[in-house]
Amino acid sequence: MADLLPVAEAQARLLALAPAVAVETVPLAQAVGRWTAAPVIAARDQPFADLSAMDGYALRFADLGQPLKVVGESAAGKGFLGSVAAGEAVRIFTGAPVPDGADTILVQEEAARDGDGLALSGKGPLRIGAHIRPRAQDFAAGAEIISGGAHLTPAMIGLAAAAGYGALPVRRAVRVAILSTGDELVPAGAPASGAQLPSSNAPMLAALLADLPVTVLDGGIVRDDLAAMTAAFTALDADVIVTTGGASVGDHDLVRPALLAAGGSLDFWKIAMRPGKPLLAGRLGGAVVLGLPGNPVSAFVTATLFLRPLIAHLSGAADPFPRRLSAPLAHPLPANGPREDYMRARLTSAGLDAWPVQDSGMLAALAGSDALIVRPVHAPPVAAGDLAEYLPIA
Numbered sequence: 001m002a003d004l005l006p007v008a009e010a011q012a013r014l015l016a017l018a019p020a021v022a023v024e025t026v027p028l029a030q031a032v033g034r035w036t037a038a039p040v041i042a043a044r045d046q047p048f049a050d051l052s053a054m055d056g057y058a059l060r061f062a063d064l065g066q067p068l069k070v071v072g073e074s075a076a077g078k079g080f081l082g083s084v085a086a087g088e089a090v091r092i093f094t095g096a097p098v099p100d101g102a103d104t105i106l107v108q109e110e111a112a113r114d115g116d117g118l119a120l121s122g123k124g125p126l127r128i129g130a131h132i133r134p135r136a137q138d139f140a141a142g143a144e145i146i147s148g149g150a151h152l153t154p155a156m157i158g159l160a161a162a163a164g165y166g167a168l169p170v171r172r173a174v175r176v177a178i179l180s181t182g183d184e185l186v187p188a189g190a191p192a193s194g195a196q197l198p199s200s201n202a203p204m205l206a207a208l209l210a211d212l213p214v215t216v217l218d219g220g221i222v223r224d225d226l227a228a229m230t231a232a233f234t235a236l237d238a239d240v241i242v243t244t245g246g247a248s249v250g251d252h253d254l255v256r257p258a259l260l261a262a263g264g265s266l267d268f269w270k271i272a273m274r275p276g277k278p279l280l281a282g283r284l285g286g287a288v289v290l291g292l293p294g295n296p297v298s299a300f301v302t303a304t305l306f307l308r309p310l311i312a313h314l315s316g317a318a319d320p321f322p323r324r325l326s327a328p329l330a331h332p333l334p335a336n337g338p339r340e341d342y343m344r345a346r347l348t349s350a351g352l353d354a355w356p357v358q359d360s361g362m363l364a365a366l367a368g369s370d371a372l373i374v375r376p377v378h379a380p381p382v383a384a385g386d387l388a389e390y391l392p393i394a
């Protein structure tokens with residue numbers, strides 16, 4: 001197995017094939033799920049001033065024991081312009097600026113108001129500064145609030161808006177062409193007779209990319225014919241060309257020869273992983289070519305480990321790889337061989353429960369899985385209850 005490339009090495013070589021695509025600036029509404037093309041620096045303080053966190057009265061903590069006089073009001077967007085002197089209080093609302101001179105908020109539930117008069121009716125604030133959000137408590141102008149290459153979440157979109165931005169620099173959408181290869185294939189939904197079968201890989205891969213900033217071009221089904229496949233490669237204009245099937249060693253496995261015939265180059269072929277061994281990668285013009293195995297589960301697993309990280313990388317991700325978590329195993333697992341194994345499993349209350357049959361053609365088991373257990377090369381047997389690494393897939 002010395003000719004099989006380790007998964008991590010293949011991933012690194014794949015990402016080295018092309019840099020991130022060009023930068024564009026998009027409105028916040030279109031930025032979620034994309035990666036920042038530069039660090040985001042706060043353009044303002046948040047809060048912009050000391051603000052009240054409660055509805056109540058702004059006063060001086062030292063005055064709490066005595067009757068107070070209410071001298072005005074501070075509301076969000078309309079602060080009190082004067083200053084609070086000894087013996088005075090200002091009616092205040094959540095989000096309103098704390099007036100000069102005041103240092104503490106008395107919540108209204110603990111206050112007795114009579115005309116302009118104010119007295120403590122409950123325990124009152126326990127410390128100076130109670131219920132005040134200090135200026136810049138969240139972030140200060142000039143602070144880096146989101147790093148470059150960060151995957152923009154809904155919370156980060158809110159953060160960027162609060163920091164003064166209506167748009168952010170990200171990478172343009174990556175154009176991904178998906179080509180299915182095989183004489184036996186018909187498009188999903190078309191009648192399949194005799195030895196024909198629906199091309200399930202193309203819609204599955206498009207669905208697997210649906211949360212990424214991509215434009216998917218359907219390259220259709222290409223016959224197992226060198227000239228047809230070479231012509232299909234030549235016709236495509238994309239950043240990433242993904243093929244499924246025809247990656248192995250059979251007489252009809254033509255992706256590699258067609259890539260070379262079209263003027264492309266091969267970077268690597270055959271990985272020490274199961275499923276997914278025949279994976280290949282190379283370049284064709286400005287495009288990265290990724291040849292996934294035809295077996296549906298192999299296509300899914302290699303797309304998870306290679307295609308999605310490639311798109312994240314081209315989109316400017318600082319960390320393009322899927323999250324690895326760990327959980328206890330529900331059942332023992334045998335020793336692993338020379339290929340890194342990605343076992344389909346359900347994450348149950350008893351732990352990670354691997355399917356007893358791990359055939360790479362079995363889509364029903366894949367669809368019933370929410371985890372891929374990662375078994376390292378030559379891992380020893382493991383017992384029920386032992387922690388195992390897994391990739392969440394649902």
Ligand SMILES: Nc1nc2c(c(=O)[nH]1)N[C@H]1C(S)=C(S)[C@@H](COP(=O)(O)OP(=O)(O)OC[C@H]3O[C@@H](n4cnc5c(N)ncnc54)[C@H](O)[C@@H]3O)O[C@H]1N2
Nearest residue numbers: 180182198199200201245246247248253277293294295298
């Ligand atoms: N002698 C050897 N044979 C095989 C080896 C090997 O090392 N030596 N590797 C095996 C491994 S591992 C895999 S994985 C498969 C993958 O081979 P290919 O990438 O060439 O895939 P195909 O032969 O074209 O197809 C395999 C299987 O998947 C079905 N298929 C293909 N495309 C689709 C699609 N779009 N939608 C649904 N199903 C698809 C196809 O009908 C086949 O059943 O090779 C092993 N063989």
Ligand code: MOO
Nearest residue numbers: 275276277298360
């Ligand atoms: O390694 Mo292949 O990818 O059996 O399934």
